[in-house]
Amino acid sequence: MKLLLAEDTSDLNRAVTAILKHEHYEVTSVLNGADALQSILETPYDGIILDIMMPGLSGLEVLREIRKRRITTPVLLLTAKAEIDDRVSGLDAGADDYLTKPFAMKELLARVRSMTRRGTVYAEDELHFSNITLSAESLALEAENTVRLSMKEYELMKALILNAGRALDTKYLLSHVWKSEPEADEDTVWLYVSYLKGKLRAVSGKAVITGKRGGSCTLTEQ
Amino acid sequence: MDSIYGTHKPELERTKSFLMERIEEIRSEMKERSGQDPIEHLLGRIKSEESMREKCIRKGLPETPGSALQHIYDAIGIRVVCSFINDVYAIRDAIAALPGCSIVREKDYIRKAKPNGYRSYHMILLTDSGIYAEIQLRTISMDTWAALEHHMKYKKNLNGNLELLTSELKRCADELASTDLSMQTLRDMIYDEGESNP
Numbered sequence: 001m002k003l004l005l006a007e008d009t010s011d012l013n014r015a016v017t018a019i020l021k022h023e024h025y026e027v028t029s030v031l032n033g034a035d036a037l038q039s040i041l042e043t044p045y046d047g048i049i050l051d052i053m054m055p056g057l058s059g060l061e062v063l064r065e066i067r068k069r070r071i072t073t074p075v076l077l078l079t080a081k082a083e084i085d086d087r088v089s090g091l092d093a094g095a096d097d098y099l100t101k102p103f104a105m106k107e108l109l110a111r112v113r114s115m116t117r118r119g120t121v122y123a124e125d126e127l128h129f130s131n132i133t134l135s136a137e138s139l140a141l142e143a144e145n146t147v148r149l150s151m152k153e154y155e156l157m158k159a160l161i162l163n164a165g166r167a168l169d170t171k172y173l174l175s176h177v178w179k180s181e182p183e184a185d186e187d188t189v190w191l192y193v194s195y196l197k198g199k200l201r202a203v204s205g206k207a208v209i210t211g212k213r214g215g216s217c218t219l220t221e222q
Numbered sequence: 223m224d225s226i227y228g229t230h231k232p233e234l235e236r237t238k239s240f241l242m243e244r245i246e247e248i249r250s251e252m253k254e255r256s257g258q259d260p261i262e263h264l265l266g267r268i269k270s271e272e273s274m275r276e277k278c279i280r281k282g283l284p285e286t287p288g289s290a291l292q293h294i295y296d297a298i299g300i301r302v303v304c305s306f307i308n309d310v311y312a313i314r315d316a317i318a319a320l321p322g323c324s325i326v327r328e329k330d331y332i333r334k335a336k337p338n339g340y341r342s343y344h345m346i347l348l349t350d351s352g353i354y355a356e357i358q359l360r361t362i363s364m365d366t367w368a369a370l371e372h373h374m375k376y377k378k379n380l381n382g383n384l385e386l387l388t389s390e391l392k393r394c395a396d397e398l399a400s401t402d403l404s405m406q407t408l409r410d411m412i413y414d415e416g417e418s419n420p
Contacts, residue, residue: 140396145335147400148393194411198403204333 001116002043002172005029006036006059007051007078016049019105020112033057040066040073044163044172047116049108050095051078052086060090067094070127072162074115078103129161130207130221132200144204152177153199156192160209160219167216186214193217226274227297228287237353238266238298241323245302248316252309260309262362265301291353295326295346298355303365306409307332307402310359314343317357323349332360338388339395340368363398367391 003025007013010031017029028043030036033054040048040062048066050059057065063075077090077098087098096115099108127134133142139154140146149157155177159168170186177192178184190213197209211217225231245264252260269277274297275285283289290297304310310332318325326346335341343359360368371391374380380387 138393145333145399146396147403148396149400153400191407191411194407195404198407199400202333202399202403 001046002026002028003112003116004036004039004043004045004048006031006033006049006054006062008032008054009051016105016108019109023109025112033059033062037062037065040071041069042166044159044166044168044176045073047112048073048075049078049112050075052083052090053080060086060093063090063093063095070162074118076111076115127158127161129164129219130205132161132203132205132207134158134161141199141203141205143200143206145202147199147203149196149199152192153195157196160196160217164207164219167211167218169216170214173217190214226271226278226285226287226290227268230287230291231268233351233353234268234298237349237351237355238268238300240349241298241300241347241355241357242266244320244322245300245313245317248313252312252316260304260306260313262303262305264303267299269297269299295354296356298353300355300357301365302357302359304359304361307361307406310343310361314345314359317345317347323347323355326354332364335395335399337392338371339392340371341395341399342368361402363402367395367398 001024003020005013005016005020005027007016007029008031013029013031017027020027028039028045030039031054034057036048036050036054036059037057050062052059059077063077066073066075074096075094077087077095079086079090079098079100087100090098096118097111099111125136127136131143134140134149134154134157135142136154136158139149139151141149141157156173159173159177170189173189174180174184174186178188193209193211200207200209206222207219208222209217209219227234242264245261249259249261249264252258274290274294277294278285278289281289281294283293302310302313304313324347326348327344328346329344332341332343341360341364345357345359347355347357349355374387374391
């Protein structure tokens with residue numbers, strides 16, 4: 001599981017990173033909001049831990065920006081004890097949970113587990129990218145024309161739309177779309193990517209999937 | 223009563239045969255090249271007297287050979303049914319390049335399906351001798367769908383809820399289209415791997 005930690009106090013940043021790594025999370029740590037935002041736009045994370053008070057771009061601003069871009073990765077906010085207004089604004093801006101400082105590492109780990117277990121709570125009935133619409137209810141992929149996807153094609157298309165513009169590697173897709181099913185391998189991923197490429201063309205979608213067999217693939221606008 | 227086609231019926235028969243022979247030639251060439259028959263079946267018909275008269279009336283045209291041959295374009299109808307979607311387009315390209323006739327109009331209802339889910343590629347051809355013909359190209363699953371939709375449209379006492387049947391037919395059309403595309407992808411993959419691992 002990939003986590004991003006954005007915390008400007010370097011001692012706390014180091015300590016939390018070490019403990020999360022010890023729990024076998026893959027952790028990227030940054031010390032300010034701008035780096036956090038850039039990293040989120042490039043990498044598909046399973047969870048994000050954001051300190052509210054950071055120099056430059058604050059945690060709240062990062063949160064608002066990623067939600068505006070329809071990035072639905074779960075977010076845990078770290079707030080100072082007195083800042084009730086921040087906690088309220090954070091939850092309203094799309095945070096999934098918050099934790100007040102100082103906190104016990106045990107509680108942080110429990111909240112991270114809970115946040116990543118729930119996954120994306122921002123599930124929408126319809127996802128949009130470029131001129132395409134993906135419907136959760138009918139599994140229809142629609143642009144100028146409509147086709148109905150199979151469940152796995154739908155899950156893959158959903159992952160690509162939620163992470164549009166970001167490169168998703170085969171390992172990520174196998175763990176997130178195929179939930180590490182033993183029969184699935186890089187050939188499976190490539191076949192399903194190929195199905196979707198053909199179907200995007202068939203509905204005259206202006207979105208394209210680029211990438212190579214066994215490597216990463218990215219959904220972008222043509 | 224005189225024929226709606228006047229004395230032109232033999233000419234229609236000849237033109238139909240001419241076009242079907244050309245399409246058979248296209249089929250043989252493609253089969254020769256790839257080792258696979260691109261066509262599942264090929265059908266041709268001259269529109270019946272009754273349907274042609276009915277169509278003239280529906281379009282507000284007099285029931286004359288002029289209407290049937292110059293204002294209605296499907297006195298000759300040819301249907302080309304393919305197994306795979308790319309073959310539909312390959313045959314369309316080969317028909318477009320045929321000498322002795324030109325394309326009057328084309329409609330790609332595969333790229334942009336009708337709202338009810340109908341998918342097919344339509345071409346209206348005009349031969350150098352002045353005879354029109356409509357060619358419909360589609361895959362087997364599009365053909366099966368169109369047959370069922372046709373039955374529903376013309377059945378007098380429909381059992382079941384029309385709205386439900388219509389929306390379910392649309393759903394099936396979109397699922398079949400999806401399967402056609404998956405089959406094409408699989409075929410491309412099998413073909414590519416065959417090429418790289420002889």
